[in-house]
Amino acid sequence: MCGIVGYIGHREAYPIILKGLKRLEYRGYDSAGIALFDGTDIKLSKTKGKVDDLQDKIEREMPTNGNLGIGHTRWATHGVPNDVNSHPHYSNSGDLVIIHNGIIENYESLKKELIKRGYTFKSDTDTEVLVNLIEDVKKNENTKLGKAVQIALNQVVGAYAIAVFDKHKPNEIVVARLGSPLAIGIGEDEFFIASDASPFIEYTKNAIYLEDEEMAVVRRNKGVKVRKIKDDSLVDPYVQELQLNLEQIEKGGYEHFMLKEIYEQPSAILDTFRGRMRPNEGIIKMAGIEDNMKTFLNANRIIVVACGTSWHAGLVSEYIFEDLARIPVEVEYASEFRYRNPVITDKDVVIAISQSGETADTLAAIKLAKSRGAFVFGVCNVVGSSIARETDAGAYTHAGPEIGVASTKAFTTQITVLTLIALRLARAKGTISSSEFRHHMIELELIPEKVKRALESDAYVKTIADIYKNASNFLYLGRGYNFPVALEGALKLKEISYIHAEGYPAAEMKHGPIALIDENMPIVVIATKKGHYEKVVSNIQEIKSRKGKIIGIVTEGDEQVRALADHVIEVPETIESLTPLLTTIPLQLLSYHIALMLGKNVDQPRNLAKAVTVE
Numbered sequence: 001m002c003g004i005v006g007y008i009g010h011r012e013a014y015p016i017i018l019k020g021l022k023r024l025e026y027r028g029y030d031s032a033g034i035a036l037f038d039g040t041d042i043k044l045s046k047t048k049g050k051v052d053d054l055q056d057k058i059e060r061e062m063p064t065n066g067n068l069g070i071g072h073t074r075w076a077t078h079g080v081p082n083d084v085n086s087h088p089h090y091s092n093s094g095d096l097v098i099i100h101n102g103i104i105e106n107y108e109s110l111k112k113e114l115i116k117r118g119y120t121f122k123s124d125t126d127t128e129v130l131v132n133l134i135e136d137v138k139k140n141e142n143t144k145l146g147k148a149v150q151i152a153l154n155q156v157v158g159a160y161a162i163a164v165f166d167k168h169k170p171n172e173i174v175v176a177r178l179g180s181p182l183a184i185g186i187g188e189d190e191f192f193i194a195s196d197a198s199p200f201i202e203y204t205k206n207a208i209y210l211e212d213e214e215m216a217v218v219r220r221n222k223g224v225k226v227r228k229i230k231d232d233s234l235v236d237p238y239v240q241e242l243q244l245n246l247e248q249i250e251k252g253g254y255e256h257f258m259l260k261e262i263y264e265q266p267s268a269i270l271d272t273f274r275g276r277m278r279p280n281e282g283i284i285k286m287a288g289i290e291d292n293m294k295t296f297l298n299a300n301r302i303i304v305v306a307c308g309t310s311w312h313a314g315l316v317s318e319y320i321f322e323d324l325a326r327i328p329v330e331v332e333y334a335s336e337f338r339y340r341n342p343v344i345t346d347k348d349v350v351i352a353i354s355q356s357g358e359t360a361d362t363l364a365a366i367k368l369a370k371s372r373g374a375f376v377f378g379v380c381n382v383v384g385s386s387i388a389r390e391t392d393a394g395a396y397t398h399a400g401p402e403i404g405v406a407s408t409k410a411f412t413t414q415i416t417v418l419t420l421i422a423l424r425l426a427r428a429k430g431t432i433s434s435s436e437f438r439h440h441m442i443e444l445e446l447i448p449e450k451v452k453r454a455l456e457s458d459a460y461v462k463t464i465a466d467i468y469k470n471a472s473n474f475l476y477l478g479r480g481y482n483f484p485v486a487l488e489g490a491l492k493l494k495e496i497s498y499i500h501a502e503g504y505p506a507a508e509m510k511h512g513p514i515a516l517i518d519e520n521m522p523i524v525v526i527a528t529k530k531g532h533y534e535k536v537v538s539n540i541q542e543i544k545s546r547k548g549k550i551i552g553i554v555t556e557g558d559e560q561v562r563a564l565a566d567h568v569i570e571v572p573e574t575i576e577s578l579t580p581l582l583t584t585i586p587l588q589l590l591s592y593h594i595a596l597m598l599g600k601n602v603d604q605p606r607n608l609a610k611a612v613t614v615e
C-alpha cells in the first residue's frame with residue numbers, strides 16, 4: 001500500500017504534492033518520488049527513504065516549477081525499496097508517467113508479452129509493467145490516454161489506485177481505482193488527487209471518492225469525467241462534502257501523533273457515544289442497528305472479522321456480546337477467514353471492524369460473507385472508506401483521523417461502538433433489565449473522565465519505561481475482558497519498540513510462558529478489582545515466586561496487588577465490561593515511552609503501515 005497525490009490547476013504543483021505526501025506517509029515510507037510537468041517536459045525525482053529525503057534531493061537537483069504533477073510514497077510490495085523501484089515510473093518512450101498503489105497480480109505474464117514486443121524494464125515493479133502496457137495499447141489502438149488506460153486495466157488482475165499523465169497532453173490526468181482508495185478534490189479550476197482527502201483539505205471541501213472499477217479523466221478547466229472501467233458507461237459521481245479539518249490531522253502541539261491520539265481518547269470516546277446514548281431516558285439509538293434490528297435479533301451468531309488492533313477490539317466484543325446480549329460470537333482474523341471456506345449462512349451477521357476501512361483482507365472477508373448471504377455490518381473510523389461502502393450497514397467510530405501507525409484511539413472507540421451495539425441488542429432481546437441497561441450507560445458516560453484520570457499516570461509510566469526499556473522480552477497477562485487488552489498491550493510494544501512481547505490469558509501462563517520467567521522478565525499483569533481478581537492475584541504469586549518483575553495494572557486504592565508487585569499503575573474503577581477502556585491507557589503509554597527512549601520512530605515504525613491494502 002502506498003500514498004498517491006496529484007495536482008492539476010493554476011497553482012505550483014510541487015508544494016501541494018510535497019505536503020500531501022507528508023500527510024500520506026502513514027501509508028508507507030520506503031521511498032518517495034514526484035513527477036512535474038514544467039510546461040515542456042516531465043521532471044522526475046525519486047529516492048529510497050522518506051519524503052524529507054525526497055525533498056532534499058529535489059531541491060538539490062531539479063527545478064520545481066509546473067502546475068501539473070503526481071507524487072508517491074511507497075510501501076514496497078514488488079521489488080525491494082530502492083531508487084529504481086520508487087514511483088513515479090516512466091513508460092519506455094518517456095511520454096507517460098504513472099504512480100500506483102496496489103498490486104498487479106498478473107504482471108509477470110503481461111511483462112513477458114511486452115518484452116516480446118521489444119519493451120525493456122528498469123525496475124522490478126508491477127507498476128512499470130502497467131505503464132508500458134498502457135503505452136502499448138495507446139500506440140496499437142491509436143487512442144487517447146483515457147481509452148488506453150481503460151483497455152489496459154481490463155487486462156489487469158489485481159488492485160490499484162493509479163494516476164497517469166502524458167507529456168504530450170499536459171492538460172489531463174487519468175486516474176482509476178480497484179481495491180485501493182482514490183479521492184478527487186474539486187476546487188475552482190483545479191483538481192487534486194489523493195489516497196485520502198488530507199492532502200487537499202485546505203484547498204477544497206468537495207471530493208469525489210471513486211468506486212471500485214471506476215476511472216476518471218481529470219481535465220484542466222474542464223472537470224472530471226467518471227466511467228466504469230469494464231463497460232465504459234458514464235457515471236454521475238457523488239460529490240461529497242468533507243467534514244475533516246486540517247487541525248484534526250496535524251499534531252496539535254504533541255511531539256508525536258501517537259501521543260496526541262492517546263490523549264485524544266477522552267474526547268474521541270465521548271464523540272463516539274455522543275448523540276447515540278441517552279442514559280436518563282434509557283435510550284441507545286444507532287441508525288444502522290435500528291434499521292436492521294430484525295436481522296440482528298434473528299441472527300444465529302455474530303462473526304467478527306478484522307485484523308491487528310481491530311481484531312483485538314473484536315475479541316473484547318466477544319465478551320460483551322455474549323455476556324450482555326447472549327449472542328454467540330466468533331472472532332476471526334480476516335486473512336484466515338477469507339481463505340478457509342468458512343461455514344456462513346444468511347442467518348449469520350458479520351461485523352467487520354477496521355480503523356482505515358481499507359484493509360484488503362477485511363474487505364475480502366466481507367465480500368466472501370456477502371456472497372454467502374450473510375448480513376455485513378461495518379465498524380469503521382474513516383468515513384466513506386471502502387469497507388464503509390462495501391458493508392450493508394454500519395456505525396462509524398468518530399475517532400477522528402488516526403495518523404500514528406500504532407492504533408490507539410481507534411481501539412478504544414471501536415470498543416465503545418461495540419458496547420453500544422451490544423447494549424442495544426441486549427435490551428431489545430431482554431437479556432438485561434432496564435436498570436442494568438441504564439447502569440451500563442451511566443458508567444459509559446463516565447468513561448471519558450476516567451480515561452483522563454488514567455492518563456494522569458503518564459509520568460509514573462515513564463519512570464517504569466525507563467527501568468525496563470532494555471528488557472529483551474515482555475509478558476502481558478490478563479483474564480476475561482482484559483485478556484484481549486493483554487494482547488493489545490503486547491502488540492503495541494512490539495510494533496513501536498521492536499521488543500519481543502507476548503500477550504497471554506493469565507491462567508494459561510502455567511502451560512508454557514511460565515518457563516520464560518526469571519528476574520529479567522518484566523510481566524505486565526492486568527489485575528483490576530472487577531473480573532477474576534482473586535484468580536489473577538494467585539497468578540501474580542506464581543510469577544513472584546519465580547522472581548519475575550511485576551507491573552500491575554490495578555484499580556485505584558488496590559492494596560493486595562500493591563503488596564506483591566514491583567510497580568502498580570492505577571486506573572479508576574468501573575464495571576467489568578468497560579475496564580478495557582481504562583486498562584489499555586497505561587499500556588499504550590508504556591510502549592510509547594519505551595520506544596521513544598530507545599530512539600525508535602514512534603509514528604512510523606519500521607516495516608509497518610497504517611492501512612494495509614495488500615493481502
Ligand code: G6P
Pocket residue numbers: 307308309310353354355356357358359362405406407608609610611612
Ligand atoms: C495495520 C495497522 C494496525 C491496524 C491493522 C488493521 O497493521 O498498522 O494498526 O490495527 O492494520 O487495520 P484496520 O485499518 O483494518 O483497523
